[in-house]
Amino acid sequence: MIVHTVRRAVFIGLVTGIAAWHLSLVGLIPAFAQRRLVGDTVTFSYALLVTLLVLAAYATGRRYPGATQRIPWGMLSALSAGLMFFLLALVLTHLNLRQILLNATPELARVLTFGSGATIVGLVRVLLISLLSGLFTGALSALPYPWGRVIVSAALMTLLLGLLRDVLGPLLPRGVTSFLYGPAGLSLAGALVVFLLAAALFALRWSRRANGVTARAAAAVPSTFRQPVTRAVLLLILASVPFWAGLFLSNVADFVGFYILMGLGLNLVLGFAGLLDLGYVAFFAVGAYTMAVLTSPEVGQRFTLDFWVALPIAVVATVFAGLLVGLPVLRMRGDYLAIATLGFGEIVRLLVLSDWLKPYLGGAQGVTRIARPNIASWRIDSPQEFYFLILVSCLFAWFLSIRLRDSRLGRAWFAIREDEHVAQAMGINRVTAKLSAFAIGASFGGLSGALFASLVGSVVPASFSLLVSINVVALLVLGGMGSLPGVLVGALALVGIPELLREFQEYRLLLYGMVLIAMMLFRPAGLFPERIHRRELEEAVEEAREIAPAEIATGRG
Amino acid sequence: MTIAAPQRLTGGRRIDISQLIVWGIGGLLLTIVFLGSILTLRAGHYSAAQWRDFIVFGIAQGAIYALIALGYTMVYGVLRMINFAHGEVFMSGAMTTFFLADYLNRSGFLKSHPWVSLIAMLLFSGLVSMTVAVLVERIAYRPLRGAPRLVPLITAVGASFFLQYTFRGLFGSGVRAYPAIPVLQGKLWVFQKTQIAVFVGVLITLVLLVLFLQRTRAGLAIRAVAEDREAAALMGVDVDRAIVTTFAVGGFMAGIAGVLYALVFIQVQFFMGFLPGIKAFTAAVLGGIGNLPGAAVGGLVLGVIESIGPSLFFDGYGIRAAHQLKDVIAFTILVLILIFRPTGLLGERLGGEERL
Amino acid sequence: MVLLETSHLTKRFGGLVALRNVDLAVEERAIHSVIGPNGAGKTTLFNCITGFLIPDTGDIRFSGSSIAGLRPDLVARLGIARTYQNIRLFRHLSALDNVLIALHPHIHYSLLDAILRTPRFRRAEQAAEREARELLAFVGLAGKEFLTATNLPYGDQRRLEIARALALRPKLLLLDEPTAGMNPYETEEMIRLIRRLRGERGITILLIEHDMKVVMNISDVVTVLDFGEKIAEGPPEEVRRDPRVIEAYLGRGAASGLGPASMPLPGEA
């Protein structure tokens, strides 16, 4: 028995160690060694390494009931992981692998040993940190229910704020910034304050959630009043972004907006109707190129249209593209559908790239001098100004998504997703239901593409690779397929953060891969699972006294 | 009760407008291709020797597709899933073997013992790809067996990107030039020697694969699992092991294909798996996915069409730089086959979706 | 009045003949059972009627017009609803949504109505929800509208499936083994429910059933299929005494009370 436990703990530690090797050798850890989060010492790399140790300890300990077992086994696991860190450091110092592995540098060895290098001191340091991580994790998981979560969430929040120093720093009042942030990352005092504040906030939230039904019932009374107010406040905040965000941040917000639009579009197809489209980028491209061809003087018949004329044409063109893709794949499902749509996406990209269509579409050089919109005499030019256009589009798409979801068409999509055969037996026309999902979903993508083309002012085929499709799928998967808030969160996490942190750019696709696998393995419903039974929740609150709480809990899909 | 005379249904009422449109588009494409071919042949821009070279190149290329396609087809046959990451399995062997090849080249061993070097490279690449394939199965697919179809598909896409960018991170994003193997330089009759090597390599691997599946106990286990996983378990077959073996064998072949590919194109890069991967999948579907000879035939057919297609179909129309449309042809074939004949040219398809 | 009629219905799968020249006439407001051993073609018959399979030859007439080869959703709109042998609910949706989906053909508003939430949309949705709730109450699921289908107990799932089928406002309801897996008490309730469907709603019922007790209990007419062929038809009592039925389905033991005597070993035959 004990042998088995030890073996398991060590095994988890070794696997964690291998994960650390991977992150190190692909360059993630060395790249982040420069990014300081808190004070002078805590870099993002260290945070990552410690997170790995904590995860190892957590994974090992979670099976046992109490702290008395969680702590020692977690420590053992973290210890074996730490030894693996050191082992790699040792190898790196004594063997020159740089000919083969780009990142096998002495620098990395220093990072892996938390700054000491592969020496006895380094070994002691690694082991100590490992043991502390294990101890800390075990103790944390032994805390009563919400507190462990509160501390972890607050710690993550602190790290995130440290990470975003360059972005947030200039935005906050100067006094606050100079207090919170040091020359790089949070100052120690700042970190402490942020941590405590975040902890207080999370504690409040969790205590309310813990009270469950009664709290919700209480909240339900003023909800008719509260909801519009919260909405208005949220809208105001969203609308004010360009005023305080500056050029860089607005640009990032615009890109997040493009992906939110695409995410909402693909959500209709994949989230609602359950059809995996791996060629969604095709619609983005059709929208962008329609805008380009119609408004740029460089290609085609050399005529130019106004942005506002071209925009609806671009959207209509993508609707047709959606139908064109949707028609042939009506009978396909699952993997065949995915591959066929991927094929469509690639065909579009290759055609756009070809010399054959160069006179019309610009070939590899693409098309420049795409029109920007005017409203009366106001020329929408900068990313800040474009932001409003994108915001309005996103809100419109969001609104449309909700309205469609709650209509009979939405129900038809859900039915097709759940069981296509039965859906037909219930009188649902598969052709119209699927085609409408493809067409409407495509139109969001087309809108996104048209705006994108106009904002950037040029289109090149390279912007329309498979990676865009994967990006959209990944953000849906992260947020939760079918969930609208999930689209928002997914886009912020998978587009926003990598755009903000240049070091991430290099590794974002690696990250997408990990996100796709990890989410499917551990949380297939996503971070913000779809609430199909929105009404169920509302009514459940009303009927809270009649139905047992447990039943509500299980009824929440 | 009235007794109607037995009436033969034409099924005409089942064809709706949507299908008619699809058939119309298909017909249009066929006409374009057909007309283009006639125009090209009448114009006579290409000599017979050129056409022959196209075909020879197509066969060599197709043979490699075939080798990769076998992995797709085997995994599909056994698990009913598309191992989207198979192209990356292929890449991982070729990429890693570059360093072995480079070392052999610089140490002079490649010159002094070309055959030993080549075999070492093939084996090494096969082993690397095999390891990667098995790891992918273990980590990304096995825990999700029995989950809804969309789930393993998404992890497969994830695994594909994970592998690509892992290799990019490990070895860099640059293109690496594979050393040439001295004995494979030059021509033999109309063939490049590398092309012959590729063809012989593929042939040997194929024969070995068929023998493995037909004559060995492990092969029998794999075939049983492919037909009925549960019944196979009731016979005492270790299903997990059979599936791992499938991935291992498919991975090994992909690794061999990787080296052969590198011999033809003499360069490797982290992104090199994507296109051959998709095309090999096309080949597998073309031949009827789940069908081993089908994958081989599909690979050859695709390779040849891709090689002669751009010139034959499009030259007649005076399209500029028709060779750029090579991949468009491949993808169009993929989509058309999926639409019109998902069972592939050879008809047979192991499993697949039950309509009811 | 004959509501549903098949004539010379034949369906082959490759070499296997699943249905061979099946003539079937279901009278309006009848409870008509189809029995037969597994593989006799009962489910294939259902799939042909509901449009999921196109018969090779023969015709299917419903209310006098031919529906053979008609698309499944159109068949459903004509008023033929069904349930499944292995319950097939929209598992992740609530009970109410399950029923609302089947009301799809009876909800009328345009996409624009839905987007703008016009009064027309609200009226239609409210009416639909009212009807869905009524149906759930009818089958005894009142108060469980918002539970996810998977979380319902087995018997409730069967009932929900029937409520969903009723939402199509069918004239003909096809039930595929409605009491499969139920205990005697639940079976009893299901029988009562089926009787009420005919009595209170005037629905004609065609059902596949293995439980002979149920078949004998509620059927007006029983049709026996064996190897895709109709071997007997008539009132339950008559069918039960039919020697061919005893041989093919009920078992010879039922007649003679004796086990196999001196049958030749397989292979020698």
Place this chain on the structure above:
Amino acid sequence: MPLLALQRVHVHYGLIEALKGVSLTVEQGEIVTLLGANGAGKTSTLRAISGLVRPSAGRILLHDIDLTHRKPHEIVQFGVGHVPEGRRIFPRLSVEENLRLGAFTIRDRAELARRQEYVFTLFPRLAERRKQPGGTLSGGEQQMLAIGRALMMQPRILLLDEPSMGLAPVLVESIFEVLQRLNRDGTTILLVEQNARMALDIAHRGYVLETGQIVLSGSARDLANDPRVQAAYLGAA
């Protein structure tokens, strides 16, 4: 000690509990039959024994070996032969290959040949078709192949799930004849059968399952005479 014993076995599929504490025993040399309505848990019982589903509670013992948490391919090696519902032969593999798979764990060629001969003497029809793909056999021949395949491993106990399903009555009777002959030769059999009368005719003892629980058990004769069994499963009103 019974050859096979189930002790309060529970099986869940998601939230649905298919078996709610089933206990039963099969003695060496017996034919025991499990009766019950569709979905009562008969198939789940057999699947739990051969490891295709994992019991959520309870124990399954084969003589003194605990089978409870073993994988199917291990359980087979302990001598549990399972002829699943619907026969589940490998349609594209030849009759010989099907039989070869039945004794997958045996590597000795001579032994394999001997066992195959035994099956062929039992079912001469199969010998005529040894090179034919299993899928081309008729329903009855497929059932013979399924049984023959399970016999290849010389099981200590044979689990049969609905062997008469979809077969012409005359074939059913000859299949049952073979089962009796096997039993006389010493094979222990646990039989699930829809045709309750025939099952009770050849069985020594029987159990009646209803919604995942055993509600009745006894000798086959007692069960056949039990009015409840007659009403529910023998079709006699």
